[in-house]
Amino acid sequence: MAFDLAVKRVYEPPAPDDGQRVLVDRIWPRGVSKQEAALTLWLKDIAPSDGLRGWFGHAPERWAEFQKRYRAELDGNAEAVGQLRALLDTGKVTLLYGAHDEAHNNAVALAAYLRKTD
Numbered sequence: 001m002a003f004d005l006a007v008k009r010v011y012e013p014p015a016p017d018d019g020q021r022v023l024v025d026r027i028w029p030r031g032v033s034k035q036e037a038a039l040t041l042w043l044k045d046i047a048p049s050d051g052l053r054g055w056f057g058h059a060p061e062r063w064a065e066f067q068k069r070y071r072a073e074l075d076g077n078a079e080a081v082g083q084l085r086a087l088l089d090t091g092k093v094t095l096l097y098g099a100h101d102e103a104h105n106n107a108v109a110l111a112a113y114l115r116k117t118d
Helices: 050-056 060-075 078-088 106-116
Strands: 005-009 020-023 093-097
Touching (some): 020 078, 050 060, 078 106, 093 106
Parallel strands (some): 005 093, 020 093
16 A cells, blocks of 8 residues: 655644654754644654664765664564554655755655555
């Protein structure tokens, strides 16, 4: 079953076509109020482990290995992945992240994982 999934920075203003807005970072983004974030859910448990996040450090040269390690974590995190899949079954979901790098972050990796395992 195909689903409607988007990815965007939490610092971008909410849009009517975002659907359900899910923050997928373990740490709350600096300078964003809960009201501004307009979240449906903050799913901390689906974020990469502190160890993996620290190792990656948003270094593009570690991106391929980060994705591999993060997929392994997601494979072992059925509860959080299931919670996100349940939201996807109800309509569009926008994964939100706080990183500056729009191409190399956990939300992009998570979206790829969900699309590959659909």
